[in-house]
Amino acid sequence: MTETVLCEPSELYNILNQYMRFSRLTETNYLCLIDIREEHEYNDGHIITARNVKWSSQGKHVMPFGVEIESMRYIVVYDSVTCSLQKTGPVTECADSLAKASRYPVKILAGGYEKFAALYPFLRTMKSVYTIRELESLKPYPVEILPKQLYMGDYKQATNPNMLRDLKLSALVNVSEESVLTFEKGNCAVLDIRVADSVKADLYTCFEQVCSFTDSHLRSGRAVLIFSRHGISRCSTLTMAFLIHHLKYSLKAAWEHVQDCKTNMRPNRGFVQQLSDWETHVLGSRITDTAEPSY
Structure with missing residues (x-):
């Protein structure tokens, strides 16, 4: 089990914009970006490549299909506005659960979607599924x-x-x-x-x-x-x-x-x-x- 830590918006911005020949977002074990907001909020706009987590009737999160937490280099979870690890809630519960299987600290985005979207509006999207070709065509920012x-x-x-x-x-x-x-x-x-x-x-x-x-x-x-x-x-x-x-x-x-x-x-x-x-x-x-x- 690893720990949960806060991730500043600039840190996530840099994670999203790493590249070798292509964007590192093409690597299946590079980044798992989880949006735990309500589905309608996610559909209205989310951070590029984020996946929307589902919740069971027992109030437990259900990870999107095909995500292998154990192999992920970066795991970042966000809600709308959380900016502290002190308050418990869905975002901290989700992060703590993921940390049990992760080899690296699980990050909670400080300020959530609202702060990140205000700072980097050009990294917002309504697109939820990407092909490898689409990921390869992404142009990382400085x-x-x-x-x-x-x-x-x-x-x-x-x-x-x-x-x-x-x-x-x-x-x-x-x-x-x-x-x-x-x-x-x-x-x-x-x-x-x-x-x-x-x-x-x-x-x-x-x-x-x-x-x-x-x-x-x-x-x-x-x-x-x-x-x-x-x-x-x-x-x-x-x-x-x-x-x-x-x-x-x-x-x-x-x-x-x-x-x-x-x-x-x-x-x-x-x-x-x-x-x-x-x-x-x-x-x-x-x-x-x-x-x-x-x-």
């Missing part, structure tokens, strides 16, 4: 590093005007080698950092400029997207450099935070060394041992 402020993604996401609009992005940091002049960027301010994804490439000399640009926009209440070609190495390096600068995170803390947001992020070895040097510059000492296998 992950959220700082809620409603800082995002990290790839070139395709940055060149999608619908995503720029949905996330209310006002500034872009382009650390791919592709030109931003070839796509519609609306009213976004753009900082171009043309650096190759190579262990010999120098991103360190760009850290100050990127941090200053990002900081100025966040202080003005504008959301920023940092992106690279594949959204894995260069953009994660700049994102961690900003967290070290802005929040005074150690490299270890910045690494763990970004990895929690995007599980397949991976700066190349040269960039890891540059981040270690940046940690020393910003914090006054080298705190993180980058010789550890996780780096």
Whole structure:
């Protein structure tokens, strides 16, 4: 038996937007998202890929067909507004029951459907059944590093005007080698950092400029997207450099935070060394041992 924990809306947003070649929602053992509201509420609108739980005459929940709790990496349960684990009710009872069979903590969505839908209305749907092909065609959004402020993604996401609009992005940091002049960027301010994804490439000399640009926009209440070609190495390096600068995170803390947001992020070895040097510059000492296998 595992525990039940609260899941902030931004955490679920990032879980929904993980991808390798395709959205990870295509994986049958990746996410079990359970909506325990009344059927008519579910039919009026729910979070994308959520399944509506049924209730027996004895007041027990009946899981949707084909859900294997034991193999699920993420299990998230939500009602309309629950925001605490202290109050007992259908959502906590359902989560506690699922935790008995799960290998991982079962998450209860803080604020429920109403809060999530208010923050991410573009991830609402009335569709209840998806084919594999439909799941493969889903276009994941950039992950959220700082809620409603800082995002990290790839070139395709940055060149999608619908995503720029949905996330209310006002500034872009382009650390791919592709030109931003070839796509519609609306009213976004753009900082171009043309650096190759190579262990010999120098991103360190760009850290100050990127941090200053990002900081100025966040202080003005504008959301920023940092992106690279594949959204894995260069953009994660700049994102961690900003967290070290802005929040005074150690490299270890910045690494763990970004990895929690995007599980397949991976700066190349040269960039890891540059981040270690940046940690020393910003914090006054080298705190993180980058010789550890996780780096």
